[in-house]
């Protein structure tokens with residue numbers, strides 16, 4: 001395990017944080033323009049080695065904010081049998097509550113470059129066409145009727161390409177501007193604007209936001225969201241989160257479901273909070289919670305089996321956890337949704353899924369995934 005020498009100092013206002021990360025391989029986790037961005041790579045480790053790396057590090061942090069000191073970013077695969085890696089950037093620049101800072105590892109130096117032009121791409125159906133998606137939804141409702149699961153989340157994909165030297169930060173900036181109430185993230189080529197917090201830990205306080213149940217935007221009509229289908233979908237998701245965090249947190253409480261309105265659609269949402277159990281970290285919660293019913297289904301194992309059967313695509317890191325962790329085990333993690341993977345050669349893959357229950361309608365679910373693909377399509381047009 002390398003011994004990292006990490007130093008955080010205060011910075012006058014950092015300005016546009018994305019200028020402090022790189023155009024071709026941005027690292028960012030932002031909300032309303034605040035958060036952290038990273039430049040370069042000091043070290044990359046398996047997630048399981050994080051505590052050992054953090055315990056060995058020499059950290060001089062005169063700022064003491066969430067996201068200052070030693071941090072690592074991660075974008076984990078949807079599939080739990082694939083490796084989970086954390087990247088410690090050589091430089092991190094952050095801002096929160098009006099305070100900015102810069103963290104350097106070893107002799108690295110911060111560098112700022114203005115954002116370039118946003119690339120455009122025409123996206124077209126990938127491994128799962130519209131017709132194939134409808135068929136898969138119908139097959140899922142039959143499997144549910146046969147008692148194999150209560151809910152399964154099925155996704156489809158779009159593909160395209162951008163010039164390899166495009167400024168990916170500009171794409172992320174467009175996503176963040178259009179969806180200000182989301183987590184704007186970029187890690188290892190995955191970038192998006194996720195409305196869904198998987199879990200956050202800040203000085204021992206755990207918070208999570210469960211989303212499930214979706215309707216198109218409407219001026220003032222809450223009716224579709226309170227349908228029996230949406231409510232049961234939402235209940236599955238909330239119950240699975242509460243059961244999962246029970247062994248890892250005390251004093252767990254939750255709000256009543258409320259409506260979260262985004263520019264492209266509305267979701268039923270429930271906020272959960274609790275106190276982290278001693279000796280645990282945000283990574284323990286991430287490991288326990290993923291995949292939630294919101295992206296897998298219920299019961300989890302049966303739903304994952306159905307996904308493997310009915311969804312002929314590789315989710316890669318779509319619907320996986322994305323976020324950051326610090327040396328104390330605090331951190332912020334979202335679910336990688338409303339996102340795309342952009343590879344170094346400019347290949348773009350975007351995914352979106354929907355929760356299928358007994359009475360799901362294939363056309364409606366196809367339309368719902370269309371709404372969920374909108375953020376990425378618009379950011380690239």
Ligand SMILES: C=C(O[C@@H]1C=C(C(=O)O)C=C[C@H]1O)C(=O)O
Nearest residue numbers: 211213214294337352353354355
């Ligand atoms: C699976 C996605 O979204 C998830 C599924 C939802 C649903 O089925 O209603 C709602 C929000 C997310 O939890 C996606 O955006 O791809």
